[in-house]
Amino acid sequence: MIKNIGSHFALLLTISLLLVGAFCLNKKLNSNTSNAIALHNVQENIDNVNNETETGLEILPAHEPVKVYTPELGKSFVAFKEALGFKESRGDYFTINDFGYLGKYQFGKETLKLIGIYNPVVFLNTPELQEKAFIANASRNKWVLRRDIKRFKGKTINGILITESGILAAAHLAGPGNVKKYLRSYGRHGFSDAFGTSIDYYLKKFSGYDTSNISPNKKAKVKLEKQTA
Structure with a gap:
């Protein structure tokens, strides 16, 4: 009886050991299979990248830098106007300098009266009134200097090529009368403003812009519906 029990126990122990061994072997085989599949997928991705590169497809970086485009004004009238406004006040419509000149284009009060602005x-x-004032003043200056523009345009004075836009810019700085004296004296009669900026400087800095759309007008005035405070 005891011998039979021992035989059964030995048989059960043997069966248990075989089952444990089979379970471990199956787990190892599954792990190896998963690793093989993962390695296959990695290799497949590498092969796809290589194929795309070989066929000329570009792989973009994760963060492509953003390109910012700004309009190119060149030598247009808008460029002329904005360059002059920047030189006068850095484009600030609401500034007053130490000498009482006003706004983006630094107008004096007496000049404003000439073009119909009294407030x-x-x-x-x-700002809209300031832009209209710039056009009106340029038109008036062009009329005052119309003969001088025709006579001196394309000539060289003090090493500076004289252009219409340079003349109009200088007139904005110094007034058309001083520019007329400068041109007719071939640069001997100079002028500088309170900050030391000269006619020569403006003639050169603002040379070559397109100001052909400014019509000479002796009586140019600003027309705005309301100028009361």
Whole structure:
């Protein structure tokens, strides 16, 4: 009886050991299979990348830098106007300098009266009015200097090529009368403003812009519906 029990126990132990061994072997085989599949997928991805590179397809970086494009104004009238406004005030419509000149283009009060603007406070706080004032003043200056533009355009004075836009810019700085004296004296009669900026400087800096759309007008005035504070 005891012998039979021992035989059964030995048989059960043997069966248990075989089952444990089979389970471990199966787990190892599954692990090896998963690793093989993963390695296959990695290799397949590498092969795809290589194929795309070989066929000329470009792989973009994760963060492509953003390109910013700004309009190119060149030598247009808008470029002329904005360059002059930047030189006068850095484009600030609401500034007053130490000498009382106003706005983006730094107008004096007497010049404003010539073109029909009598309220400096409204002028300073109205960008649209300032832009209209610039056009009107340029038209008036072009009329005053019309003969001098025709006579001196394309000539060289003090090493500076004289252009219409340079003449109009200088007139904005110094007034058309001083520019007329400068041109007719071939540069001997100079002028500088309170900051030391000269006619020569403006003639050169603002040379070659297209100001052909400015019509000479002796009586150029700004027309705006309301100029009251």
